[in-house]
Amino acid sequence: xxxxxxxxxxxxxxxxxxxxxxxxxxxxxxxxxxxxxxxxxxxxxxxxxxxxxxxxxxxxxxxxxxxxxxxxxxxxxxxxxxxxxxxxxxxxxxxxxxxxxxxxxxxxxxxxxxxxxxxxxxxxxxxxxxxxxxxxxxxxxxxxxxxxxxxxxxxxxxxxxxxxxxxxxxxxxxxxxxxxxxxxxxxxxxxxxxxxxxxxxxxxxxxxxxxxxxxxxxxxxxxxxxxxxxxxxxxxxxxxxxxxxxxxxxxxxxxxxxxxxxxxxxxxxxxxxxxxxxxxxxxxxxxxxxxxxxxxxxxxxxxxxxxxxxxxxxxxxxxxxxxxxxxxxxxxxxxxxxxxxxxxxxxxxxxxxxxxxxxxxxxxxxxxxx
Amino acid sequence: xxxxxxxxxxxxxxxxxxxxxxxxxxxxxxxxxxxxxxxxxxxxxxxxxxxxxxxxxxxxxxxxxxxxxxxxxxxxxxxxxxxxxxxxxxxxxxxxxxxxxxxxxxxxxxxxxxxxxxxxxxxxxxxxxxxxxxxxxxxxxxxxxxxxxxxxxxxxxxxxxxxxxxxxxxxxxxxxxxxxxxxxxxxxxxxxxxxxxxxxxxxxxxxxxxxxxxxxxxxxxxxxxxxxxxxxxxxxxxxxxxxxxxxxxxxxxxxxxxxxxxxxxxxxxxxxxxxxxxxxxxxxxxxxxxxxxxxxxxxxxxxxxxxxxxxxxxxxxxxxxxxxxxxxxxxxxxxxxxxxxxxxxxxxxxxxxxxxxxxxxxxxxxxxxx
Numbered sequence: 001x002x003x004x005x006x007x008x009x010x011x012x013x014x015x016x017x018x019x020x021x022x023x024x025x026x027x028x029x030x031x032x033x034x035x036x037x038x039x040x041x042x043x044x045x046x047x048x049x050x051x052x053x054x055x056x057x058x059x060x061x062x063x064x065x066x067x068x069x070x071x072x073x074x075x076x077x078x079x080x081x082x083x084x085x086x087x088x089x090x091x092x093x094x095x096x097x098x099x100x101x102x103x104x105x106x107x108x109x110x111x112x113x114x115x116x117x118x119x120x121x122x123x124x125x126x127x128x129x130x131x132x133x134x135x136x137x138x139x140x141x142x143x144x145x146x147x148x149x150x151x152x153x154x155x156x157x158x159x160x161x162x163x164x165x166x167x168x169x170x171x172x173x174x175x176x177x178x179x180x181x182x183x184x185x186x187x188x189x190x191x192x193x194x195x196x197x198x199x200x201x202x203x204x205x206x207x208x209x210x211x212x213x214x215x216x217x218x219x220x221x222x223x224x225x226x227x228x229x230x231x232x233x234x235x236x237x238x239x240x241x242x243x244x245x246x247x248x249x250x251x252x253x254x255x256x257x258x259x260x261x262x263x264x265x266x267x268x269x270x271x272x273x274x275x276x277x278x279x280x281x282x283x284x285x286x287x288x289x290x291x292x293x294x295x296x297x298x299x300x301x302x303x304x305x306x307x308x309x310x311x312x313x314x315x316x317x318x319x320x321x322x323x324x325x326x327x328x329x330x331x332x333x334x335x336x337x338x339x340x341x342x343x344x345x346x347x348x349x350x351x352x353x354x355x356x357x358x359x360x361x362x363x364x365x366x367x368x369x370x
Numbered sequence: 371x372x373x374x375x376x377x378x379x380x381x382x383x384x385x386x387x388x389x390x391x392x393x394x395x396x397x398x399x400x401x402x403x404x405x406x407x408x409x410x411x412x413x414x415x416x417x418x419x420x421x422x423x424x425x426x427x428x429x430x431x432x433x434x435x436x437x438x439x440x441x442x443x444x445x446x447x448x449x450x451x452x453x454x455x456x457x458x459x460x461x462x463x464x465x466x467x468x469x470x471x472x473x474x475x476x477x478x479x480x481x482x483x484x485x486x487x488x489x490x491x492x493x494x495x496x497x498x499x500x501x502x503x504x505x506x507x508x509x510x511x512x513x514x515x516x517x518x519x520x521x522x523x524x525x526x527x528x529x530x531x532x533x534x535x536x537x538x539x540x541x542x543x544x545x546x547x548x549x550x551x552x553x554x555x556x557x558x559x560x561x562x563x564x565x566x567x568x569x570x571x572x573x574x575x576x577x578x579x580x581x582x583x584x585x586x587x588x589x590x591x592x593x594x595x596x597x598x599x600x601x602x603x604x605x606x607x608x609x610x611x612x613x614x615x616x617x618x619x620x621x622x623x624x625x626x627x628x629x630x631x632x633x634x635x636x637x638x639x640x641x642x643x644x645x646x647x648x649x650x651x652x653x654x655x656x657x658x659x660x661x662x663x664x665x666x667x668x669x670x671x672x673x674x675x676x677x678x679x680x681x682x683x684x685x686x687x688x689x690x691x692x693x694x695x696x697x698x699x700x701x702x703x704x705x706x707x708x709x710x711x712x713x714x715x716x717x718x719x720x721x722x723x724x725x726x727x728x729x730x731x732x733x734x735x736x737x738x739x740x
Contacts, residue, residue: 277521345739
């Protein structure tokens with residue numbers, strides 16, 4: 001990491017060294033509140049995904065206002081949060097490999113831990129480890145409800161659930177029915193239709209389990225792009241949105257329907273113009289190592305004529321109307337294309353309110369890949 | 371970072387937790403030696419780029435066998451290496467902003483430090499800081515020799531060099547003539563032609579400076595894809611390749627000419643199959659946070675039928691011939707699309723020789739963005 005911090009508490013935004021990852025606290029707090037309001041009055045509980053932020057302070061704030069726990073994507077990520085006192089963590093992933101499973105089961109002594117399976121061999125490995133370590137785990141069957149990544153077909157959910165029920169001390173906790181591919185469908189109608197199909201697949205999976213006399217305690221899924229549909233489907237007990245606290249260019253490109261909850265852009269990469277060559281372009285100090293480009297280039301915030309054209313390791317080229325009036329040293333805010341892998345590039349969130357640094361939060365689970 | 375390490379010295383490769391960043395030491399050492407051999411007997415000196423590896427141990431090994439120093443891309447990156455005792459560092463970038471320049475000039479008390487300019491305002495800011503801190507810097511004029519990112523036109527190099535000469539204690543050190551856009555031109559003929567044009571631009575820039583009576587002590591540039599041409603052009607004194615120690619899928623896609631130096635693939639992401647759903651695909655535990663995809667998806671190493679199709683945050687989907695015979699828990703080596711931003715995702719290099727972990731090197735400048 002950098003040998004010096006990008007900012008100190010009390011600094012004005014103009015004094016922040018760049019590139020730096022900024023969190024606009026007013027927007028962030030508004031987003032936290034709007035998501036809680038969106039589930040209040042429904043039967044759905046909020047279990048936000050911590051893979052987006054990897055930050056203990058944010059997880060604590062989510063739980064403090066009503067989240068029932070968090071999701072993580074990796075065992076080592078879950079370990080960071082469990083050790084920090086988060087008491088209820090669902091690892092929304094298959095966990096394979098003896099060392100990894102041993103670590104997972106160790107966490108179950110500190111917190112309530114859930115994990116996914118989509119194959120009987122995973123059940124057998126979890127069973128062996130929980131017996132050896134005298135611990136238990138909540139085990140969810142992952143169902144493929146449309147993303148076609150991991151997961152069993154809805155018709156196979158019953159068989160796998162039964163395997164878990166027959167494997168104490170493992171606890172069959174329910175069904176994981178996340179439709180990742182639906183999150184960035186651009187039109188509201190496409191998203192609604194995709195989740196209608198996912199809800200139908202979920203219903204079928206539940207039927208398969210229940211007809212074996214097994215209770216489905218929890219159905220969990222959903223993300224920032226579609227959660228209103230899972231909430232309203234009647235099929236889901238928990239939702240797992242992550243990006244809503246930050247937002248990014250990819251989510252901003254979704255067209256909104258009147259029923260959608262508006263979230264504000266709260267996450268930015270602050271960058272500096274380091275070169276203004278004779279050509280009609282400016283070069284920023286924020287490239288591939290400052291903003292993930294897997295979902296498109298970052299966007300220049302509130303400078304409508306400017307376009308971030310291309311990124312190399314540590315440079316970004318900006319073109320467009322007004323670029324020749326940019327000055328060396330001028331600072332631009334960028335909206336990352338994809339918030340999750342961008343946050344994973346930084347060690348700290350520089351939290352600003354009305355252009356002053358109010359606090360600096362470590363991103364403790366940055367790089368927790370295992 | 372992860373609360374536990376991916377491996378311990380002495381572990382067999384099969385015991386390494388994943389995803390992990392592996393360095394094949396035999397291949398790495400061969401690459402180190404081949405690059406030194408490629409410059410021996412020429413007038414060209416080797417100054418490898420450390421933005422690729424960000425690792426003190428690797429920089430030390432490069433210098434130990436004959437590199438004159440290293441390049442860095444960021445001031446904070448240079449600080450990591452200067453504090454570790456690397457005595458000669460060229461920051462191949464414009465440095466803008468008061469705090470950053472102050473840090474840069476502080477480094478000049480520990481090591482010989484060079485920096486680039488492409489605008490008189492940068493010269494003025496460096497001058498003010500070096501005077502205030504009673505230190506000096508080597509200052510290079512960056513010339514646009516074909517990449518059209520930063521840099522002055524060759525015809526403007528003289529004016530800017532003169533400005534530096536007139537600004538003691540700044541030292542005019544020479545010309546930075548790097549053609550980044552030529553590195554991944556696929557055919558040998560295209561790369562040769564691009565560097566022939568870059569050498570011509572370099573010659574013109576030198577002429578502009580020398581006709582003002584100013585000596586050009588060093589012309590520096592080149593990368594892994596083209597360095598044989600800069601070496602043989604007669605125009606260059608130093609070359610700056612970085613990726614040659616590791617290689618990646620993007621460099622491997624370059625067609626080789628007989629004169630090219632063959633480098634071996636030394637960098638891998640070790641991954642595990644965590645799901646084998648009914649569809650003809652396997653899902654790996656290595657996604658966007660384990661391998662940068664800006665230059666294409668990672669490639670599956672020595673499994674010719676298999677193709678890494680797509681990445682999400684923490685998953686990679688593999689398809690192709692033989693995928694249905696992959697087993698849960700099976701490990702696959704991946705060749706990253708682009709080595710530099712992939713290395714920047716990890717805190718450690720797991721160094722293996724003949725499938726046993728021989729050492730673990732910290733990636734000290736990982737995340738040094740400032």
